[in-house]
Amino acid sequence: MSPDVFFNQFMSGLARGALLFLVASGLSLTFGVLRVLNFAHGSLYMLGAFLCYSLWAKILLPSLGFYIATLISAIIMGAVGLIIETSILRALYKRGWPEQLLATYALILIITDLVKWQWGGQFLSVSRPRPFTGAVFVFGLPFPAYNLFVIALGLAIAIFLWWLVYRTRLGDIIRAAAHDREMVAALGIPIPWLFTWIFVLGAFIAGLSGAVAAPFGAVALGMDIEIIVECFAVVVIGGMGSLPGTLLGSFIVGQVYSFGIMYKPELALAFIFMVMAVVLIIRPWGIFGRPER
């Protein structure tokens, strides 16, 4: 295979991985601290995409409107996260993890129908905003500029989260709570408040990634189910609750898919689940995860 083809597939994989990271980072954060695997995370992503579409369609500025819509969608999804955490999840922390899992599964059903009722089942489409409408030429081959935007955004969020978790006091609290929440509570830090804000942050990022995904592909029902399983693969491979792990996991899944499509298109999807299963068998807590529960 010629280097330019290799490079193109690599860049495609990078773009897909970047989007995956955006979505999975929220999931990983939530699991790391709250120990809740939020099945409905993909639904929040999907709702963010649909909200972005509607807002963008209302704000009649095609380019600036998209950025505004993205920000507002993310904020709205943060608020939705607030509602979900305080009304549903908070009451379930003292129950077992199966109940929590099932509650988030129920949320998938509810949010899917909400989207179906409000927007119908059609494929909606958002135009790519300036300046990312065309293609950039790398090695003489065109590469969609918007994909570069997604990659850049993914890196930006990664850096932001890294700063947040490793360089701020809030981050110290987060990491401590992930280790030992009773101790943190004993130190006088209100755990419920912390959990709520982490979940809200996760939901915000989910909404943001949904909005960003809108011009990338198509906005339609089924987005939630498709993305959540790939997110699971990402956090499993990288390590649940580990941010560098999620970054690595997203990268791996993106590349496996991209090159899989090139060589053995029938098995591209299967490869991802194979890797996921192998990691779970050999090292269940993932590459960067820690062997606690």
Added chain:
Amino acid sequence: MGNAFDREEGKILSRAAILAIAVGIGLVMPHVLSPFYLMILSEALIMSIFALSFNLLFGYMGQLSFGQAAFYGLGGYAVAMLITKAHFNFWLSLLAGVLVAAIAGLVVGYFCVRLRGIYFAILTLAFGQLLFVIIYKWHDFTGGDDGIQGVFPPGILTSPKVYYYLIFLAFLGSSYLLWRIVNSPFGYVLKAMRDNPERTEFLGINISRYQLFAFVISAALSGLAGALWAPFYRSVAPFYLMWVKSGEPVMATILGGANTFLGPVVGTFVMTFVHAYVLGFTYFWPVIMGCFILLVIFFLPGGILGFALEKFTTWRRENSGHGRGRSGSSGDKKPD
């Protein structure tokens, strides 16, 4: 004292009576119900087998499997392919479906039982998805997205009424088998592992081996459900193996109550009939199901049946006067 004996016998007698009545009702149904409702009842019975097989792992062994649909689907595909492509005998095909599912359960289970808690759940999901993708993409062998059509049962079994009896018999047989298993020494070990894995290990029990055995049985029965379903609808499709399908027995069990033997059956019946009813006037079934589940999680912690049974035993205790000194079963979240 004498009273305690009466109550014990009374309990057994009333159980047998209830069973006889239920079986009697079941046998009479095809002559009473319209073809539409007979179809719904048949569905509910098959899916009850599926849910019961799931609860062997969840309620009795304490492990949440999110990949049961893969075994269900494999059972269905095995039957579909043998009947349409190899023109196999129907009964042998059913058996083959169960066996294929059991073997898959052995392979998948071998890896899964080494894990606990959420890791077990996610690995079952991963394997389930893997099998789904293989079936979905192996177009030449399985028909891919289109599935396999034209799966007919032989002779008189094409009549929905006759096929119903087959389903009903399979349901009775599976329930009986599972009942014997959970009330056998093997079943007690499973429950012990669920309640306190470390102590069980100290007793010298190889947890993984027991769990694997239970996993295979569960997979085999899930396969039976799928094997019965395919000829019923005359087709199979890859979506039978998707993780979303795996969620159905989970929901049904939680709805009905994971801490009772028949909870999954109650949950499945409620789900199936409400589903059919609701679909008559709206497409928005998922939101109703989702709200149902949330309500049950919050207000009926033991599921419908669990909650009802608890209320019933409390009422009986308060009204019989013999209940003093008896340790209550309320508060226990696990089936005994």
Added chain:
Amino acid sequence: MRSGVLIKGKVVVFLVAALVAGISGVGLAQEPIRLGAIWGFAGPCHMLSESAVKGIKMAVEEINSAGGILGRKLELIIRDTEMKVDVGSREVKDLILREKVHFLIGPCSSGVALALQVVHSEYKILRISTMANTEAQTVDKFTPYVVQIVPNTYMEAVAATRYMHKRYPKAKRFATIAPDYEFGRREEAAFSEEIKRLVPDAKIVYEAWPKPGEKDFTSFITAIMAKKPDAVHSSLFGGDLVAFTKQAAPYGFFEKIPFMALYDLLVLTALGDDAPEGVMGFARGDFFMDPNPKMMQFTEKYRMTHGTYPDCWAVQAYDGVYLLKEAIEKAKTTSTEDVIKAMEGMSFDSLRGRFTIRALDHMGTVPVYQGVIAKDPKYPFKIWKDISRTPGEEVIRPEESVREIWKKTGVVR
């Protein structure tokens, strides 16, 4: 005392009212003819199914306001298959057993259609296929309970291939991209067969099989471009085609590689200015492809009712309902067997011209259309130029060929 009289009075009034209602009920209620419309409102099928329902509803309203069929009202019941085989099987059983429909129309997905026909044939209910077009419905898996008036995968692909070859006679290396299910598989198989017949040393250098409802085509796009084909044939449709076109454009895909796909009115409208000019399209009878008087009249009425121009999905569904009406009137009964007999060999004046339902396999000799996307000042969306209308008789599979396939698949007729 007074209450006794009041009660008696109420009872009398009630009885009289019931009697009147009963008599008038008996007089009015001639049982309606129930038509089950089973479509997929999900994935790429969604927009097509909605159009089809629009066409059906228009036909049903027209027919009912003109007195119905044989004096009976036509009643429409709609169900969603979600483009899934298992849901579809279930819904069609629901329609037959609970709603007790007399006839079926639909679905969108070819895969679902094949599953449906096993079920409704068992219950002896006739289905008119106006969208799902796999040839297997009338050939490989033939059942007398299906009548097809949408060009099947063979007819459509053969005509499209010939059109592509005429414009690009030197092309030898081809790639395909199609949704991975019955329709895509059949259509590309027919394309492959025909192109190899026209160009003996033709090669298919890459086959892309995204799943129906795929949202991210990037990897497929770059993989196809890497193989540098001379031309690409695609059976992507609806939402899938819209997404693919939008994602491929920034790569300069359409400038570099001749491309042909199902660019019907819905897709062209959704793409708007982004519709790639110079790209070839094939479709099944959107209004601008066949501007005969009947179509133009229909277009006017459709625009008035729905505010949009009619696409081929609405057109074919409309045709389907009227075909059913004519057959029932010819047979003078709604008994399935008689209606089927009436349809065999019947000629029908559709919006797309006159065609015949072949008695052998119930396949209509319906036309297929090809063209090249171009701007037109008359419309806010792009349409086609260089339009070619291929009559069904020219591309329908000859009867001997059908019988040969039947020998292999075991169909006895």
